[in-house]
Amino acid sequence: MPNKVAMTRRRRKLRKKAGGGGIITSALLIGAFLVFVSLYTATRATRVPENARIEVASRRTIEVAGTFPVFASARERVYVAPISGRVERIVPEGTVVRVGTPVAQVINDEAASRAEPEYAAAERELRSFGLSAMINLERARDQLMSLKVERKTLEATIADCERRGDMAGLRAARRSLQRVDEGIRELSDVIASQEKKARARAGELAGQLEQKREILELATSVITADRPGLVSYRLDGYEGVIDGPDVHLLSSRLEPVSREVACPADGQQVVAGSRIFKIIDTVEMLVALPGDSEFVKGLRGRVWVRFPEFDPSRWPARVTDGHRKPGEPVILSIDAFIPGVHARRFVKAEVITGVFEGVAVPEEAVFREGRDSYVYVIRSEDAVPVKVVIGPGDGKYVIVRRGIPEGTRVVCNPWILGGQHGRYPAER
Structure with missing residues (x-):
C-alpha cells in the first residue's frame, strides 16, 4: 500500500510538470508566430518617400459609362402648305399648342x-x-x-x-x-x-x-395642329429622321452632315407641298448611338444618359430598337425634353450602365501580384501592402469592396516603392 501511494504522488508531479511545459510551449509558438509576422511585415513595409502621392480613401459614387457623339431629337411632325401662296404665321415660335390650334395659314392673294x-x-x-x-x-x-x-x-x-x-x-x-x-x-x-x-x-x-x-x-x-407640342419654324432637314425609315442617313460617326432645306419666312411665297413649320413632342426624346461600338452593342434594358455640355443630371433611358440592322445606330428613349440638346442635335453624351457607391481609391493606387490585388496603406511612416477586393471603376477611381476602411491613406504611385507594381484595370 505505501508503494502505491508513492507511485500516485510521483504521477501527479509528472503531470504538473508536463502541464506547465505545454503552456510554455504554446506561448513560445505564439511568440514565434508574432515575430515571424512582424519580420514579414517589416520586410514588406517600406519607408514612404517624399515624392509619394498620397490620397485618402473616401466614399464616392462610381459610374460605369461610355462617352459618344450622338444624335438627339424629339419626335417631330412637319406640316406642309396645302396650296400655293403667301405664308402667314398665326402663333409665334416656341408656342405650346393643343390639338386643333390654328398655327399658320397660306393665302393665294390672286x-x-x-x-x-x-x-x-x-x-x-x-x-x-x-x-x-x-x-x-x-x-x-x-x-x-x-x-x-x-x-x-x-x-x-x-x-x-x-x-x-x-x-x-x-x-x-x-x-x-x-x-x-x-x-x-x-x-x-x-x-x-x-x-x-x-x-x-x-x-x-x-x-x-x-x-x-x-x-x-x-x-x-x-393649318391646325393635329397633336400637342411646341411650334417651331426652324427646319434643318433632320425632322423625322431618327424615328423614320431614313435613320441610315445619319453618318456612322453621328457627326453633322450637310443637308439643304428651305425654311420659308413669314410672308414668303411658297408652292403647295412646301415645309412651313413643325410641332415638337415635349414628352419624349430619342438618342441615336453609334452602332459599331462594343460598349453600345452590349446595351440592354434600362440605362442613364447625361449631356455634360447642357445639364449634369442623369436621365433615365431605355433601349428601344430590338431589331435593328448591323451597323445602324442604337436608339435610346428618354421620357423628357431638353431644349438645348434638341436644338443642337449632334452632341456628346455619357451613357451610364451602372451606378455604384462605396469606399473608393484612385485606380492607379491598385496593383496586382499574381491573381491578388493590393494597395499600399500608410501606417505611421511606412507604406504597407494590404490585399483588397476591388469592384467597378470609372477610369479614375475604383470601388474597394473589402480590405481598407474609409479614411485610410493610400499611395497613388506604388511603382516608386520598388518592385513590379503594374496598374490594375478596374473590373467593369
Whole structure:
C-alpha cells in the first residue's frame, strides 16, 4: 500500500510538470508566430518617400459609362402648305399648342382678290333677298290677320241679326262673310306660295354663297395642329429622321452632315407641298448611338444618359430598337425634353450602365501580384501592402469592396516603392 501511494504522488508531479511545459510551449509558438509576422511585415513595409502621392480613401459614387457623339431629337411632325401662296404665321415660335390650334395659314392673294368680292356680293344678295322676302310675307300675314278679325266681326253681326229677326241685315252680313272667306283662302294660298318660293330662292342663294366660300377657302388655307407640342419654324432637314425609315442617313460617326432645306419666312411665297413649320413632342426624346461600338452593342434594358455640355443630371433611358440592322445606330428613349440638346442635335453624351457607391481609391493606387490585388496603406511612416477586393471603376477611381476602411491613406504611385507594381484595370 505505501508503494502505491508513492507511485500516485510521483504521477501527479509528472503531470504538473508536463502541464506547465505545454503552456510554455504554446506561448513560445505564439511568440514565434508574432515575430515571424512582424519580420514579414517589416520586410514588406517600406519607408514612404517624399515624392509619394498620397490620397485618402473616401466614399464616392462610381459610374460605369461610355462617352459618344450622338444624335438627339424629339419626335417631330412637319406640316406642309396645302396650296400655293403667301405664308402667314398665326402663333409665334416656341408656342405650346393643343390639338386643333390654328398655327399658320397660306393665302393665294390672286385667287383671294377674286374670291373675296364674289363672296361678299353673294352674301349681300342673300341678305337682301331674305330681308325683302320677310317684308313681303309680313305684309301678307298682316292682311290675312285683318281679314280674320273682320270675319269674327261678321260672325257676331250675323248672330245679332238672327236674334233680332233682321232678315235684310242678315243677308248682307252673310254676303260679306262669304267675300271675306274667299279673301282668306286666296291670301293663305298666296302666302304659302310666297313662302315656298322664298325658301327655294334662299336655298339657291345659300348654295351660291357656299360655292363662293369654298372658292375663298381654297384661296386661304388655315393649318391646325393635329397633336400637342411646341411650334417651331426652324427646319434643318433632320425632322423625322431618327424615328423614320431614313435613320441610315445619319453618318456612322453621328457627326453633322450637310443637308439643304428651305425654311420659308413669314410672308414668303411658297408652292403647295412646301415645309412651313413643325410641332415638337415635349414628352419624349430619342438618342441615336453609334452602332459599331462594343460598349453600345452590349446595351440592354434600362440605362442613364447625361449631356455634360447642357445639364449634369442623369436621365433615365431605355433601349428601344430590338431589331435593328448591323451597323445602324442604337436608339435610346428618354421620357423628357431638353431644349438645348434638341436644338443642337449632334452632341456628346455619357451613357451610364451602372451606378455604384462605396469606399473608393484612385485606380492607379491598385496593383496586382499574381491573381491578388493590393494597395499600399500608410501606417505611421511606412507604406504597407494590404490585399483588397476591388469592384467597378470609372477610369479614375475604383470601388474597394473589402480590405481598407474609409479614411485610410493610400499611395497613388506604388511603382516608386520598388518592385513590379503594374496598374490594375478596374473590373467593369
